[in-house]
Amino acid sequence: MISYNIFTLTNGLRVIHIPNNSDVAYCGFAVDAGTRDESENQEGMAHFVEHMIFKGTEKRHAWHILNRMERVGGELNAYTNKEETVVYSSFLKEDFERAAELLTDIVFHSTFPQQEIEKEVEVILDEIQSYKDDPSELIFDDFEELLFPSHPLGKNILGKPELLRKFKSNNAKEFTSKLYRTTNMIFFVQGNIDIKKVKRVIGKLTNDIPLLPTYKIRCKPLPYLPIKKILSKETHQAHIMIGSRGYDAYNDKRTGLYLLNNMLGGPGMNSRLNVSLREKRGLVYNVEANLTSYTDTGVFCIYFGCDIHDIDRCISITEKELKKLRDNKLSSSQLDAAKKQIIGQIGVASDNFENNALDISKSFLHYNKVEQPESIFKRIELLNSETLLDVANEMFSEDYLSTLIYK
Template identity: 55%
Template sequence: MHYLTHILPNGLRMVHLPSNSPVSYCGFAVNAGTRDERVDEFGLAHFVEHMIFKGTRKRKAWHILNRMENVGGELNAYTSKEETFVYSIFMEEHFKRAVELLTDLVFESQFPQHEIEKEVDVILDEINSYLDSPSDLIYDEFENILFNGHALGHNILGTEESLLSFNSDSGRSFLQRFYTPENMLFFSMGNIDFKRIVHWLEIHMKEISFSPVQRLRETPPFVLPRQVKLQKDTHQAHVLMGSRGYSMHDKRRIPLFLLNNLLGGPGMNSRLNVTLREKHGLVYNVESTSISYTDTGVQAIYFGTDPKNMDKSIRLVHTELARLRTGKLSTSQLASAKKQLIGQLGISGDNKESIFLGMGKSYLHYNHYDTLPEVYRKVEQVTAEQLLEVANEIFDPDKMFSLLYY
């Protein structure tokens, strides 16, 4: 599967993946997220993502809402710690319409004050809903502990205080600082001549002026591991333990990805699920995850259990981590772990939206997109020695943080 690329004169990178499907995709990926907010801007990246749908120089919110919906299409967006995606899914014949609308949204949004007041209420409700879900909330609080208050650990949604301080100027300022061609990517997938997409973007962007991107990302400083216990009014005890992981540019992230799948991936046969749930009946949900950022990463193990079983569950987790650090995988175990991960990647790769978004994120950060066969090859190249080395570095109890809700 070959993709096509182009760079506009204004510096905007473009990547297109041909597809025979009548359903098409396109969008903008912005290299800016929560960690790019200033001290008085917590939640602004996510707020801007919401507000770009609320009015541009030539459209009101109602017109934006109906532009793709009226032809059966969808408009979507999301914000993460380091990027913001705005994209559309539609039938092939509406490609030009989608390109024009998305360009209008990301470059010409006006942040009308009357819409801000309504959207703040929406996001505050989102925050309250989030606070009602300790299994989600604990991840954000854990990252804040892991990064010791650094911007990378901030909650994406922000706080009530910060949201109430935002106005039209706040949104336009963030847009001007980060929504610039040199800091963005236009990515697309569909059965259409790529030259037509390039032509449409050149037309729609030729009259827009941009300022240079204003971003200064600082790598989180080293923090000594510690345990934090918080009393919460919850039925279960929630436990999250982990450490700093690898950046998206570190080759060791592939062995760590394989280790995570073996330890606490989605398979019912993961080591933690077999030990904590199948053998001992202590948990309903247990998982191990690894997140890579541009200059660091997060490795986390989560489970929820009855408070009386919390200490026993923690001991069992440490037992499984010790197995990874001291027991080199046999040839058959390694082959089985690789086969399972490759199968899971293949199934997830059958989702076209997932392929589209994965390509966008990959090209945004790497200027390259690994097709599934390339990913399979990287997984196959992992050795048992690499896994053992990574396990001893990442899953060392002396380097691990822990956050307990009980």
């Protein structure tokens, strides 16, 4: 069972403290702001801000920021996705105050110096080009654009080069002034650090940050219409995505889809698609199934790469595996094996302290609570074959699936 403490400062900042006995600790800010919170002329702004907060504050230059944790063996990290931006540090427990002070400085006091913007935009442009050179990554973004046309959830996280070149300091300040507010974020800390120290340190560091409401408008996607699309990419290998919109993060059916997704193309080498496409026939090197749950929708997708001449055969085999799950209830032995496997995978994955801290921060940010592993296991154990059959027929129906092909 995960032990944790939560409290809220007078300025509205929620704090979660996860104690353990490790000498390595993690802390950071998780902000409820991602690419879906950008306006049309801001595409790429959330990711741009994530880069730029390391480039200067009211009291630090870029070098001082980068050197602050590195000189004691710690690390600074950040990532941006469609709904969150997370800025965090890993360090030895005695350096908690150093890490918390630095993170508070860059999250609330970044100046986004124009001379640094001009350099960092070039870095992001190189990142975009690198991404475009990897079709096995790019196709995931193009598939989400297929599922969410003309909606922020369908936009590329990295943004558009023509817009990035126009970004100025004031644009970044405007974005953060509206979304980087204490009422729209949480602070998390995991490690062998006393709760009294956490309260004292984070309270002192943020006592000058005002309590301000967050003005954020997220529009729901338009109704989903399945589509099939082929794009010419002149790649040596064909890349294929098959999938649909999935359940949102609050939908009880998500657990059933999670289990079916794991059976189809999870990390296990015994997944149905890996066995049927790779082990039995040698048609693909990599095949995987993935789920992403947003606050009001989701994505289910299957990805594989194959020889161009094998596209139709691979799609046909994939469709047959989906049809099996639609037409046939899992036997009790199949269901028990699937449950045992996914529970074991969750248990093994939970041994990673850094991933734990990030997962807990996301849960606390959106749900204001932490779901215990025992609770997740119980929801999995309660699944029955009838429920899974209903989910399979809803999610894997032929007329509900979209397909994107690079060839």
